Amino acid sequence: MDRIMKKLIAGNWKMNGSLQDACELCIAVMDKIEKNGAAVSDCEFLICPPALHIGSLLNYLKDRPDIVKVGAQDCAAYDNGAYTGEISAAMFADIGCEYVIIGHSERRHIIGEGDEIIVKKVKKAIENGLRVILCVGETQGERDKGSAKEIVAKQLEAVKIDGINSENLVIAYEPVWAIGTGNAATVDDVKKMHAFIRAKLKEMLADSDNLRILYGGSVKVDNAAQLLNIENVNGALIGGASLDAKSFVDIAKAAN
Numbered sequence: 001m002d003r004i005m006k007k008l009i010a011g012n013w014k015m016n017g018s019l020q021d022a023c024e025l026c027i028a029v030m031d032k033i034e035k036n037g038a039a040v041s042d043c044e045f046l047i048c049p050p051a052l053h054i055g056s057l058l059n060y061l062k063d064r065p066d067i068v069k070v071g072a073q074d075c076a077a078y079d080n081g082a083y084t085g086e087i088s089a090a091m092f093a094d095i096g097c098e099y100v101i102i103g104h105s106e107r108r109h110i111i112g113e114g115d116e117i118i119v120k121k122v123k124k125a126i127e128n129g130l131r132v133i134l135c136v137g138e139t140q141g142e143r144d145k146g147s148a149k150e151i152v153a154k155q156l157e158a159v160k161i162d163g164i165n166s167e168n169l170v171i172a173y174e175p176v177w178a179i180g181t182g183n184a185a186t187v188d189d190v191k192k193m194h195a196f197i198r199a200k201l202k203e204m205l206a207d208s209d210n211l212r213i214l215y216g217g218s219v220k221v222d223n224a225a226q227l228l229n230i231e232n233v234n235g236a237l238i239g240g241a242s243l244d245a246k247s248f249v250d251i252a253k254a255a256n
């Protein structure tokens with residue numbers, strides 16, 4: 001199966017765990033993927049550990065490079081230089097990251113990032129050969145007001161920039177109210193929003209049919225089969241459940 005048609009099963013580890021925890025989790029994830037063989041062969045796996053741990057994990061990952069890819073959870077909006085505390089897209093690419101998550105709702109809503117900075121980050125990421133997982137999604141208040149689609153459309157339109165295509169961009173629809181709440185979106189909500197995102201991408205890109213759209217927000221083993229088999233759902237961005245190797249890989253099994 002073509003890489004692009006595989007479901008992307010991505011773990012966002014967020015700001016969790018010691019170095020030892022990260023190493024153990026990484027090894028356990030690789031072992032479980034290998035053991036499951038054909039049962040997960042329709043999936044591409046990605047882990048996005050805390051930036052500090054990526055270098056150490058790459059020592060394990062480089063011996064088995066095709067099993068799981070590694071990505072960053074964010075990158076700087078700038079090229080290398082005097083930006084204390086930042087880590088550039090070039091640095092992540094240099095050490096072997098293939099993906100970077102940009103515009104996660106925790107960065108939009110807790111750290112206060114808006115579309116302007118997000119677009120700069122997307123540009124830097126693609127200039128440096130990283131694939132971007134752009135997170136979009138509405139808050140509960142925005143959904144209650146009936147403006148979910150409008151919010152998502154605006155977040156998508158912001159990244160209508162030269163050079164984006166289905167190879168270097170992945171969209172993750174993560175309704176803010178579903179993240180970390182145990183309250184995943186319903187099949188109907190996901191179906192409607194993913195169809196809307198697909199249509200929006202068609203207006204923006206020539207090769208939009210091949211672009212993967214992930215769902216994120218309380219994905220667990222017991223709802224994975226339902227959520228991951230909806231039309232236009234091409235994988236999952238998983239938070240809490242990705243911190244356990246068995247549940248992370250079992251989600252992929254359910255998707256297969």
Ligand code: 13P
Nearest residue numbers: 012179180217218239240
């Ligand atoms: P949870 O799976 O813990 O709800 O987190 C989703 C998420 O934010 C992934 O980026």
